[in-house]
Amino acid sequence: MAEEFSTALQEPLKGTSSRSEEGRMTRLIDHFKREWQIYAMLLPTIIWFIVFLYKPMYGLQIAFKDYSIFRGVAGSPWIGLEHFNTLFSNDQFIRAVWNTIQISALNLLFGFPAPIILALMFNEVLHASFKRTSQTIVYLPHFISSVIISGIVITAFSPSAGIVNTVIGWLGFEPVYFLTQPEWFRPIFVGTGIWQEAGFGSIVFLAAIAGVNPSLYESAVVDGANRWQMMWKITVPSILPTILIMLIIRIGNIMEVSFELVILLYQPSTYETADVVNTWIYRQGLQSGQYDLAAAAGLFNALVAFVLVMTANTLSRRFSRTSLW
């Protein structure tokens, strides 16, 4: 009796559920028919994601295979975690991981705040034409190719004719072979990155600052705050959600040190501090033909980045109510 009653209760519910499923599907199809132009606009992005981000994932399996280009991805035999064992017993790979982490940490420490500081400074400039000119000047390096940027850096730090060594010479010191000395690679690399990207990166923060309600400043002015106090007590807290979002994204890219710039600036004498995971993958994968080992290193890189971005997002959500998702 109780069973019958229970079944009788469930039947209409089941019907309602399937009806609502059908209704949802019908609504979705109707919506698709009505708004097909919008979906059409979305199509190129979806295709791009599929072709360049999802399809290559098929090839990731070679990280667990003894890959041969003659046998192909599917035909190569599975070897489990052997490539990962090889990676973690390889001193050069371990060194590359540490170099990546150290360069990224320096980038995070100095490179991440730079555009924020720049945006805050631009926000304080009252003279409109000076503001426009200086913004254009700091944005410019972003649009210069890394090859030219590295050329400028190599020339600037050249021991014979570089501006830096010329100044050092004027001060009575011997020229320094900056780009051949491992201890100088990281400061030069991080500094170059700041010079190239800080200006352009400040646009995001300037946009966030532009979104701050002007009456907050007016209220603070009436309350007696000066510009410095307004910057610290209103502007910075107001753009904090943007800062945190950008930080999470940055942390997600912590294993992605600017590959081109490292390749262009490093040399065997500076591998000790300059060789990062991506350059190591490039040498192993493309130059030595060990695609499977390189794929394993790439997968390791991606996993670390995934864990980092998840952790950063969770922490940010917990402590500041701001998160990427």
Added chain:
Amino acid sequence: MSGVNLSGIVKAYGALQVVHGIDLTVEEKEFVVLVGPSGCGKSTTLRMIAGLEEITAGDLTIDGRRMNRVAPKDRDVAMVFQNYALYPHLNVAENMAFGLRIRKTPKDEIKTTIADVANVLGLTEYLDRRPADLSGGQRQRVAMGRAIVRHPKVFLFDEPLSNLDAKLRTQMRAEIKRLHNRLGVTSVYVTHDQVEAMTLADRIVVMNNGSIEQVGTPMELFNNPANTFVASFLGSPPMNQMKGTLTENGAKVGGVEFKVNGAVNGNAGRDVIVGIRPEHVTLKPSHETSALPIGLDLVEPLGSEALLHARHGDNSLVFKADTEGDIDHLSGVKEVHVPAHVVKLFDAETGRALNLEV
């Protein structure tokens, strides 16, 4: 004396002058409301008092001290903004303490002051909440609390209730009035809502196109508007205005002659505008009234009263009538009766009120 005095205040943005030489004195403890349509210069005037806009010409004094070049923080004014201007990253207590912290008030004093003001405003249980977690009315109270904790000489309100719904606005209006009665701080309040102006003000300043049209108590302005603009701006619905001519016995509109108070004395034939407040007519004739035939278009019941939308000649008119619990008897109204003492006359050319000798 914490009064505010504006003398010949002008505001111009380049060649565009938006406030044209305002003269106004706000007495100590007085609640003055600047009212007018959008773009009339009322907010600009308030912002000049606050120091948020530079004064192009004229003199501003607060408490007897010239303030034209004094920084906003040194004017000892507190301002409540239209959109509350609460800091979203700070909780209620921190928002209220902001100005005091900037002024390096001792922590104990800040704590006590905030507790007192929060108690007055009914915010004690919300002190730890952020603005996003508060209702519109609570946010408005926090904004007022932030102004009150500083114990300023002058409160400036820039349309503080315009973001609230009608019910909350009525409630907050009463709270502001009570608070002013309790604190007795000189206040200048800007609004475009004539009901707010009428209910809150000790004196109303009606502004239009950057100039003051009239200053007076709410009832002075309601009963004796200085011109057709004030007559049409104050009152809901606004005063009915009809083009007419003065006669030996009163004022004539079309074929209707209105009895008026006072003597026309040789002004007969002068073109005038005849003003009649919607609520000043009756449906029953008497020997002091003039009958105005109307074509009734629509009856809008408001409860105890109804609005009669009607026409007389080319004039669209609105009158208020008691419903006496039913509107059926209003649908047959063919004329309204206008007592002589409620008929207002304005010069047809200048729009200024005509004062006939009584």
